[in-house]
Amino acid sequence: MLTFKENLFVKGAELGFSDMELYFQKNGKFSTKIFKGDVDSYNIAIDGGVSFRGIFEGKMGYAYTEKIDEESISFLVKEAKENLAMIDSEDPEVIFAGSEHYDELDLYSEELASVSNEDKIELLKKVEAECFALSEKISSVNYCLLESHDSEKMIANTKGLEKREKGNVVYIFVSVVAKEGEDIKSASKLVLTRDFSAFDPKAIAKEVVEEALSTLGATSIKSGDYPVILKNKAAASLLQVFSTAFSADNVQKGKSRLANKLEEAIGNSLITIVDDPFKEDGFMSRSFDSEGVATKRLNVVEHGVLKTYLHNLKTAAKDNVASTGHGTKGSYKGTITVAPSNLFIEPGEKSYDEMIAGEEEAVIITDLQGLHSGANAISGDFSLAANGYLVKGGKIERPINQITVAGNFFTMLEEVEVVGGDLKFALPAGGYVGSPSLKVKSLAVAGE
Numbered sequence: 392m393l394t395f396k397e398n399l400f401v402k403g404a405e406l407g408f409s410d411m412e413l414y415f416q417k418n419g420k421f422s423t424k425i426f427k428g429d430v431d432s433y434n435i436a437i438d439g440g441v442s443f444r445g446i447f448e449g450k451m452g453y454a455y456t457e458k459i460d461e462e463s464i465s466f467l468v469k470e471a472k473e474n475l476a477m478i479d480s481e482d483p484e485v486i487f488a489g490s491e492h493y494d495e496l497d498l499y500s501e502e503l504a505s506v507s508n509e510d511k512i513e514l515l516k517k518v519e520a521e522c523f524a525l526s527e528k529i530s531s532v533n534y535c536l537l538e539s540h541d542s543e544k545m546i547a548n549t550k551g552l553e554k555r556e557k558g559n560v561v562y563i564f565v566s567v568v569a570k571e572g573e574d575i576k577s578a579s580k581l582v583l584t585r586d587f588s589a590f591d592p593k594a595i596a597k598e599v600v601e602e603a604l605s606t607l608g609a610t611s612i613k614s615g616d617y618p619v620i621l622k623n624k625a626a627a628s629l630l631q632v633f634s635t636a637f638s639a640d641n642v643q644k645g646k647s648r649l650a651n652k653l654e655e656a657i658g659n660s661l662i663t664i665v666d667d668p669f670k671e672d673g674f675m676s677r678s679f680d681s682e683g684v685a686t687k688r689l690n691v692v693e694h695g696v697l698k699t700y701l702h703n704l705k706t707a708a709k710d711n712v713a714s715t716g717h718g719t720k721g722s723y724k725g726t727i728t729v730a731p732s733n734l735f736i737e738p739g740e741k742s743y744d745e746m747i748a749g750e751e752e753a754v755i756i757t758d759l760q761g762l763h764s765g766a767n768a769i770s771g772d773f774s775l776a777a778n779g780y781l782v783k784g785g786k787i788e789r790p791i792n793q794i795t796v797a798g799n800f801f802t803m804l805e806e807v808e809v810v811g812g813d814l815k816f817a818l819p820a821g822g823y824v825g826s827p828s829l830k831v832k833s834l835a836v837a838g839e
Contacts, residue, residue, distance in 0.1 A: 408445035451484035490685035498558030521596035578602035609790035639706035658804030673733035682718035731822035739810035
């Protein structure tokens with residue numbers, strides 16, 4: 392790769408490129424699903440390649456290839472030069488020289504890398520078997536998935552930057568269906584780690600089965616405004632949808648309600664939203680972003696006050712600030728966007744049970760549906776089908792369903808009254824986003 396880089400930069404200079412960058416990425420994924428004790432699917436995928444960026448007369452040319460050989464060098468440089476004609480952006484283009492300091496992260500587990508695919512399958516079979524063993528009311532384990540990911544990336548340029556990083560992670564996602572007569576309910580659980588031995592099939596099964604069983608017999612409630620406890624998974628999925636509001640790119644394009652809100656209160660003082668690229672069990676942990684900028688732990692919202700947007704080099708230049716290390720591309724083929732790493736609401740001290748005990752009457756929301764169609768990421772408005780529980784006298788009275796919960800995400804942040812200590816993350820999608828349970832003063836609930 393180093394020889395390839397040197398030859399590429401020599402060829403690029405011959406064709407008139409000034410600053411140049413090479414980005415290498417290689418990803419491996421193992422994925423398997425179990426259904427009724429058998430392997431339902433089994434996939435091994437490896438993909439990777441290199442991309443080239445170069446500045447020619449003030450414009451940036453791009454090209455990429457899966458092949459890393461001598462022929463590809465000429466292809467990349469010529470393709471990048473031809474692509475210059477298709478770029479109409481007037482924004483100044485830069486190749487980053489490097490940050491002063493980079494934190495060293497250990498994101499790669501040799502022990503995890505040594506776990507065989509057979510062992511992963513056997514573990515997943517145990518999880519499914521434990522789910523069925525816990526109750527006769529579990530009619531199916533409709534989703535029992537294990538995925539392990541490993542990645543390797545390198546960025547190098549003609550300004551002297553050269554950084555490499557390697558990482559791996561594994562997660563289990565399980566969903567069960569509980570049935571009692573004609574009543575059918577489901578529940579799901581995600582467990583992500585770099586320590587394969589941390590998986591406990593009994594504990595995973597117990598949590599997801601108990602949740603499914605607890606929702607049997609659910610009915611609707613009368614429509615009205617209720618105090619609401621958004622359980623961690625539901626709160627995380629809601630934050631995930633609206634996390635795009637913190638992107639400086641969306642702010643600059645008029646696609647965020649947070650424009651011109653820096654140093655203003657956008658939430659209750661209990662709310663601190665952190666982006667932590669150093670989180671040990673984070674799916675999106677990294678020491679540098681896709682432009683080579685060093686990452687750092689960032690309080691995006693601190694005690695309710697918006698402190699920063701998430702920037703890449705281009706958005707930072709527009710606002711005359713430094714990049715926050717959030718330049719991101721999904722693969723070596725992608726263009727640079729803005730995305731969080733491990734973004735979450737900092738947990739408080741109260742347990743979920745303590746939050747319930749403090750409520751005379753409230754609605755707990757455990758599950759939200761239709762997030763992509765029922766939520767407007769720009770305005771903050773949402774109206775979503777939901778499931779959960781009714782709380783009376785500090786105790787869960789019964790499960791509820793066939794309800795719709797509506798409100799505005801940013802108004803909701805202002806009306807948070809309690810932040811729980813039970814931080815959980817949603818499935819990774821454009822960042823790894825999490826939240827503890829949140830008690831909100833009031834949300835509109837439509838039911839009977």
